[in-house]
Amino acid sequence: MSGAAQAxxxxxxxxSNPRLGLALGALALLVALVALLIxxxxxxxxxxxxxxxxxxxxxxxxxxxxxxxLGRDLLARTLQGLTLSLWVGTAAAxxxxxxxxxxxALACLGPRADVAVGLLVDSxxxxxxxxxxxxxxxxxxxxxxxxxxxxxxxHWPSLTRVLRAELLQLRQADYVRLSRRxxxxxxxxxxxxxxxxxxxxxxxxxxxxxxxxxxHEATLTFLGFGLSPGxxxxxVLLAESLRYLSAGYWWLGVFPGLGLLLLVLAFDRxxxxxxxxxxxxxxxx
Amino acid sequence: MLEIRQLAxxxxxxxxxxxxxxxxxxxxxxxxxxxxxxxxxxxASGAGKSLMAQALIGxxxxxxxxRGELWLDGEPLDAARQAALRGQQLALIPQSLAALxxxxxxxxxxxxxxxxxxxxxxxxxxxxxxxxxxxVGDSARRYPHQLSGGMARRVLLAMATAGDAEWLIADExxxxxDPRHRDGVLDQLRRLAxxxxxxxxxxxxxxxxxxxxxxxTVFHAGTTLExxxxxxxxxxxxxxxxxxxxxxxxALPDNDFARPAAQExxxxx
Amino acid sequence: MIRLLGRRLLRLGAVLGIVALAAFGxxxxxxxxxxxxxxxxxxxxxxxxxxxxxxERWGVDQPAMQQxxxxxxxxxxxxxxxxxVYNAPVGEVIGTxxxxxxxxxxxxxxxxxxxxxxxxVVAGTREDGWADRWIRRYAYTxxxxxxxWLAILALLLFSVTLGWTPVCCAGPAGVxxxxxxxxxxxxxxxxxxxxxxxxxxxxxTLHTRARMLELMRSEIALHAFxxxxxxxxxxxxxGARHACxxxxxxAFASLGELFGGVMLVEQVFAYPGLGxxxxxxxxxxxxxxxxxxxxxxxxxxxxxxxxADSLYRLVDPRLRVVCQ
Numbered sequence: 014m015s016g017a018a019q020a021x022x023x024x025x026x027x028x029s030n031p032r033l034g035l036a037l038g039a040l041a042l043l044v045a046l047v048a049l050l051i052x053x054x055x056x057x058x059x060x061x062x063x064x065x066x067x068x069x070x071x072x073x074x075x076x077x078x079x080x081x082x083l084g085r086d087l088l089a090r091t092l093q094g095l096t097l098s099l100w101v102g103t104a105a106a107x108x109x110x111x112x113x114x115x116x117x118a119l120a121c122l123g124p125r126a127d128v129a130v131g132l133l134v135d136s137x138x139x140x141x142x143x144x145x146x147x148x149x150x151x152x153x154x155x156x157x158x159x160x161x162x163x164x165x166x167x168h169w170p171s172l173t174r175v176l177r178a179e180l181l182q183l184r185q186a187d188y189v190r191l192s193r194r195x196x197x198x199x200x201x202x203x204x205x206x207x208x209x210x211x212x213x214x215x216x217x218x219x220x221x222x223x224x225x226x227x228x229h230e231a232t233l234t235f236l237g238f239g240l241s242p243g244x245x246x247x248x249v250l251l252a253e254s255l256r257y258l259s260a261g262y263w264w265l266g267v268f269p270g271l272g273l274l275l276l277v278l279a280f281d282r283x284x285x286x287x288x289x290x291x292x293x294x295x296x297x298x
Numbered sequence: 299m300l301e302i303r304q305l306a307x308x309x310x311x312x313x314x315x316x317x318x319x320x321x322x323x324x325x326x327x328x329x330x331x332x333x334x335x336x337x338x339x340x341x342a343s344g345a346g347k348s349l350m351a352q353a354l355i356g357x358x359x360x361x362x363x364x365r366g367e368l369w370l371d372g373e374p375l376d377a378a379r380q381a382a383l384r385g386q387q388l389a390l391i392p393q394s395l396a397a398l399x400x401x402x403x404x405x406x407x408x409x410x411x412x413x414x415x416x417x418x419x420x421x422x423x424x425x426x427x428x429x430x431x432x433x434v435g436d437s438a439r440r441y442p443h444q445l446s447g448g449m450a451r452r453v454l455l456a457m458a459t460a461g462d463a464e465w466l467i468a469d470e471x472x473x474x475x476d477p478r479h480r481d482g483v484l485d486q487l488r489r490l491a492x493x494x495x496x497x498x499x500x501x502x503x504x505x506x507x508x509x510x511x512x513x514x515t516v517f518h519a520g521t522t523l524e525x526x527x528x529x530x531x532x533x534x535x536x537x538x539x540x541x542x543x544x545x546x547x548x549a550l551p552d553n554d555f556a557r558p559a560a561q562e563x564x565x566x567x
Numbered sequence: 568m569i570r571l572l573g574r575r576l577l578r579l580g581a582v583l584g585i586v587a588l589a590a591f592g593x594x595x596x597x598x599x600x601x602x603x604x605x606x607x608x609x610x611x612x613x614x615x616x617x618x619x620x621x622x623e624r625w626g627v628d629q630p631a632m633q634q635x636x637x638x639x640x641x642x643x644x645x646x647x648x649x650x651x652v653y654n655a656p657v658g659e660v661i662g663t664x665x666x667x668x669x670x671x672x673x674x675x676x677x678x679x680x681x682x683x684x685x686x687x688v689v690a691g692t693r694e695d696g697w698a699d700r701w702i703r704r705y706a707y708t709x710x711x712x713x714x715x716w717l718a719i720l721a722l723l724l725f726s727v728t729l730g731w732t733p734v735c736c737a738g739p740a741g742v743x744x745x746x747x748x749x750x751x752x753x754x755x756x757x758x759x760x761x762x763x764x765x766x767x768x769x770x771x772t773l774h775t776r777a778r779m780l781e782l783m784r785s786e787i788a789l790h791a792f793x794x795x796x797x798x799x800x801x802x803x804x805x806g807a808r809h810a811c812x813x814x815x816x817x818a819f820a821s822l823g824e825l826f827g828g829v830m831l832v833e834q835v836f837a838y839p840g841l842g843x844x845x846x847x848x849x850x851x852x853x854x855x856x857x858x859x860x861x862x863x864x865x866x867x868x869x870x871x872x873x874x875a876d877s878l879y880r881l882v883d884p885r886l887r888v889v890c891q
Contacts, residue, residue, distance in 0.1 A: 135578065136585040139869040143827035144861050147849045151857070152593035228713055232827075235715050236834060236846050251716060255835065259734050263723050270716030277711040355793050385795025397790035401808050401883070410804065414794040457794065 035286045042279050049096055056096075059089035061245075072264055079264035081253070087264060091272045094247040097240070098276065101161055102227040108165035109226070110172065110219040114211070117176035121184065130177070134170040142167050143236075146229060150238040160239040164226045172218040176211060183210055221284035224277040231273055247273045300331040300354075300375075300465055300496060305366035307349055307358070320363070323349055324520045327366070331465065331496045336488060338499045338507035338528075340546070341517030347500045348393060350517075351467045354498075355388050356380030370465075385415040389463035393470040393500075395450045398442040404428075404453045405438040408460050415461020427460035428453070431486065448479035455486060466490060467498045472506065484510050504531070505550050516543040571880075575873050586865040590858055591638060595631050599852045638858075648855030652847050657859045660844060665863075668829055668840030670752075674760040676825055679767025680818040687772040688810060691779020692802040702772060709769035714828045718835035721762045732758040735837040759832045766828055767821070774817050778810040816878050822871035826864055 063083040072079045078087035120130035137145065146163050153159035183189055189206050197205075233239035234248025242249055247269045254265035307324040324346045331337045341347055352358050354368065356377050368375035370383070380388070399407060405424055412427070413420035428438045431452040442450060451471060458466055468487060472480040488510040491497045501507045507514060508528055515525040523540040530537035535544040547553070602622050606613055629637075641648070647657035690702035709717075726734045733755050782788055782805060783798075791801045830842030837843070841860065848856040 132578075132581055132585065135869075135872075136582045136589070138823070139582045139872060140586055140861065140865045141823040141826040141830075141868055143830055144845065144864050147845065148590055148593045148857070148861060151599070151849055151852075152596040154598040224711060228711075231713055232715065232831065235713075235831070237850050251713075251719065254719065258719065258723060259727055261727060263727070266716075266719040266723060270713060270719065273716065274708070274712050277713075278708060281711050282707065352789075357789055357792050381795075383795075384793060388793075390790070390793035392786060392790050392793070394786045397786040399787050399805050399808070402805075410791075410796075411794045414791075414796045414800075416795075457790075461794065 035283075038279075038286075039283055042283060046099070049092060049099075052092070053096065056089045056092050059086050061085065078268040079262075081250075081265060087250075087268055090245040090250060091247070091269045093245045094250055094269060095272050095276055097244065097246050098227045098230055098273065101157065101164070101230045102223050104161045105164035105168070105226040105230070106219050106222040108161065109168040109222050110215050112165060113169040113172035113176055113218065114215060116169065116173045117180055120173070120177045121180045127177075130173065134173055137167065137170050142229065143232065146233050147236070147238055150233055155238060155241070157240060157244075160230050160233055163233065164229050167229065168222050168225055172215075172222065175218060176214060179211060179214055180207070183207055217284060217288045220280065220287060224281040224284070227273070227277055227280075299333075299369075299371060300498075301367075301369040302327055302329050302350070302354070303367040303369065304328055305350065305353060305364070305368070307346070307353060307365075308363045309359075310361045310363065322520065323362075324353075326521045327517075329515045329522055329525055331498050333464065333496050334491055334494050335512040336491045336497045336499055336510050338501060338504075338511035338514045339517050339522075340501055340504045340507055340514055343502055345517050346520045347502075347517055348469055351390060351469050351498070351500055354467055355384055355390050357384075385411070385461050385463065387464045389415075389458040389461060389466050391454050391458045391466065391468040391471045393473065395442070395447070395454070398450060398453060400442050403439050403441055404433070404445065408438075408453065408456045411457040412460035415463065417461060420460075423460050423462075424456070427456040430459070431456050448475055448482075451475060451479065451483055455483060459490065463495070465496045465498070467500070469500045470502070471499070472501070472503075480506065481509075504546055505552065516540065516546060518542050571877075575877070579869050579873055582869050583862065583865055587639065587642075587862055588635070590861040591635050592631075594854050594858060595634075597852075599854075642862075647859045650848070650853055650856040652851050652853040652856065653844070657855050660856060661841065661859060661863055664839070664841040664844045667838075668833070668842060670756055671760055671763065671832070671838065671840060672825060672829055674756070675763035675767060675828070676818065676822075678760065678764030679825075680771055680814065682764065683768040683771025684775050684807075684811065684814045686768065687775025687814065688779055688802055688807050690772065691776040691783060691806060691810070692798050694780055694783065699776070703776070706769040706772045706776075709766060710773070712766070714763075714766055715831040715835055717766060718759070718762045718832045721758055722835060725758055736839065755838070759836045759838055763825070763828050763832050767818075767825060770821060770824075771814055771817055775810045775814045778813050779806045782806045782809050812879060812883060816875040819871045819875035819878065823864070823868040826868065 063085050064080070078091060081087055081090065116130050116133070120127045145167050149163035149166055150159050153162060183206065186206075189202060192202055192206060230239060231246070231248040231251075234246045235252045236248075237252065239248060240246040242253075250269040251266060254262070254269070257265050305324055305327040306322070308320040308322050310318060310320050327346075327350055329337065329339070339347055339350070349358070349362075353364060358364060368380075370379070370387075373379070375383075398404070402410075405428060408424035408428055409420045412423035417423040425438075428434065433449065433452055433456065437445070437449060438453075440449075442453070445453065455468075455471065458468075466487070471487065472483045475483065484506060487497050487499060491510075491512075499507055499511060504514070508531055511528045513525055513527055514531065516523045523542055524538065526538055526543065531547050535547040538544045538547065602618060606618070606621075645658065647661075649655075650657045650660045653660045686702050686706070690699040690706075693699055722734065725732045736755065779802065783801065787805055788801050791805060792798075796804075826842070829840065830845055832838070833840045833842035834846055844856065845860050847853070848860060
């Protein structure tokens with residue numbers, strides 16, 4: 014059939030390619046993030062400058078998101094909080110991916126190690142995420158580092174499962190066996206066969222960890238276990254807002270959360286869109 | 299009369315991350331099916347026979363483009379008409395046993411099929427269709443995984459006949475069956491044709507198709523090469539027009555010319 | 568079947584053991600001194616001798632392994648310790664608090680599962696149809712929404728602006744739990760439960776939808792369409808049948824997330840349940856309570872996971888035969 018069927022390649026115009034949307038979205042996100050970084054110094058100043066003349070102002074042209082109880086600009090504080098979330102999320106996602114990769118490699122060493130890693134995965138999944146987060150944050154005594162470590166240590170199991178399955182499959186793959194038969198060294202095989210195959214999974218897996226990491230950072234902080242109340246983190250802003258909600262200062266509760274939602278949504282969509290480009294076996298999780 | 303006129307199908311798919319391309323699967327497919335006949339479509343696996351069946355009932359995958367025309371009884375068979383006639387006049391006997399819902403008991407699935415075809419008393423129609431194929435009592439009430447291959451095939455056949463459709467498209471209805479069950483299924487199709495229905499028998503097995511077929515269309519590499527009466531498959535195949543059909547005929551183990559013909563066929567395949 | 572059950576129980580025991588060890592280890596690693604935390608502001612009034620006495624009685628001065636054995640022994644005998652924050656035995660605190668959270672958990676679980684399943688089936692009926700597009704958008708947005716923020720929004724809209732539901736707590740101030748009428752309780756429960764089930768919906772919907780798409784592309788669906796079935800009929804007759812087990816499994820497997828959600832919602836609505844007790848225990852260093860809650864929730868969630876795994880064997884006809 015392959016011989017007779019006429020295969021006609023036609024390069025479609027970019028406009029008609031549905032994957033263009035993904036590329037444009039990723040670009041827009043990147044631009045927004047860079048803009049956020051560039052605006053950092055101005056934001057930091059605005060976020061801490063209190064103005065007692067303008068306390069608890071509803072959104073106006075000067076302050077798009079309104080002001081808080083000390084008259085600080087809520088927009089600047091929200092953006093600052095998001096920046097903080099980004100850093101914490103990046104660090105936690107990176108750390109979580111490394112842990113997942115390490116444990117997946119460990120699981121492939123032998124049947125006993127595999128059982129041990131499986132049990133560890135089950136144990137972490139057996140405890141509500143939030144409880145584990147609180148326990149770890151409690152053990153580390155709070156602070157930015159504690160949050161990063163706590164979030165990283167709660168988010169590796171699902172990625173570990175994916176990577177372990179992929180590694181086990183790769184090890185049995187014909188080209189890897191052949192390579193071994195030809196006497197290639199372990200290092201060569203890892204560098205030339207295993208890492209290139211695993212890298213996309215790590216990237217996408219890490220990218221998908223990221224929105225979760227941000228959400229959990231905010232959650233932990235909201236409950237009072239994470240970043241200190243002085244830092245303009247989203248969780249802190251929202252926890253503070255609880256006190257003023259019943260008095261009708263709605264903007265304090267609405268805008269920081271909205272910013273967080275948009276950030277998480279953007280990265281979640283990006284990660285999932287990229288995952289769909291991976292071979293279908295892994296796309297099923 | 300059911301007619302396919304110069305049907306062509308293209309698949310649209312991605313190559314790599316960015317480029318998309320179309321791959322032609324079928325081209326210039328033409329055949330006719332009349333009431334009371336068994337028309338066999340014979341060709342190697344992957345030649346696109348099943349796609350033709352799906353095009354006939356109007357259920358092609360989303361990434362396909364169809365060209366060409368379908369006619370039924372002198373009127374064009376467009377998507378709306380296909381949707382209206384599906385189950386009631388056009389019935390498909392699918393190739394795969396996976397078409398049975400594993401979570402539903404067989405007799406219920408047949409009753410559903412009858413109901414979808416518009417039967418007034420679906421349960422009775424189902425019982426009748428199953429009984430005609432020798433599936434009664436407990437064996438009709440089993441879940442699909444509890445059925446043997448032969449029984450499952452007969453359930454599929456019962457689902458297609460329960461609605462009393464006039465046109466039956468049987469996609470490899472006897473694949474994977476032992477000789478006794480295979481002959482049973484084929485004989486049932488012959489009986490249906492004798493009762494006035496049009497049966498399109500899609501198969502890769504020329505020898506068994508010839509047992510019941512009135513006409514045979516040879517399918518190769520996405521197109522119909524020729525349509526010949528079953529009688530043309532005789533002797534050394536002198537009555538056949540295309541070399542491929544002749545090679546296919548001579549490749550059958552019953553024929554004396556098995557050895558050289560097989561090589562000839564391989565050349566074409 | 569028995570062997571399978573035995574293996575499950577063994578694994579459950581191992582998981583609980585690891586959780587206990589890890590939780591205890593984390594508490595040990597904490598910079599918070601349990602005795603100081605216990606005494607709290609009274610620390611100044613206690614002499615060093617008294618302090619040492621308490622430490623000795625608790626065994627804090629002993630090596631960590633010894634302490635762990637002591638704690639585990641007490642645990643086996645059912646002595647969970649004394650909660651400083653609530654000034655009551657830990658077992659009692661967990662009991663009453665869990666009972667208070669139970670209606671919230673149960674209604675949210677039921678609501679999320681049912682609603683999520685129906686939305687998933689509707690979305691999966693026609694891929695990329697308008698219903699699918701909107702339900703998908705809704706689910707993706709919800710999945711990215713911080714739980715507590717949704718609770719805040721709900722509070723703002725229904726309690727503050729519209730005034731339909733109470734702003735806080737499980738009942739009006741100054742009324743003890745026993746005096747509350749059913750209507751009052753339900754009134755206070757309504758918004759937290761609704762918020763929580765709204766959040767749980769996303770996951771079940773997306774999962775059910777994925778299963779539905781799988782089925783709608785399968786030979787089963789093609790065959791049904793060939794018989795003249797409509798999309799809706801295929802979706803509800805075949806799709807819902809195939810998707811309901813995975814949905815239920817997921818619902819059981821996501822009890823942990825539900826519990827996390829309960830903690831946050833209780834925090835926002837100041838609802839006195841187990842979630843709020845957890846936060847209080849963590850913030851005010853009530854180590855015995857925190858440890859006991861960790862173990863209790865681990866048991867709760869692990870049982871849910873085990874149940875999810877076994878469900879298939881009980882319900883799916885293909886697997887049922889193997890068990891008989």
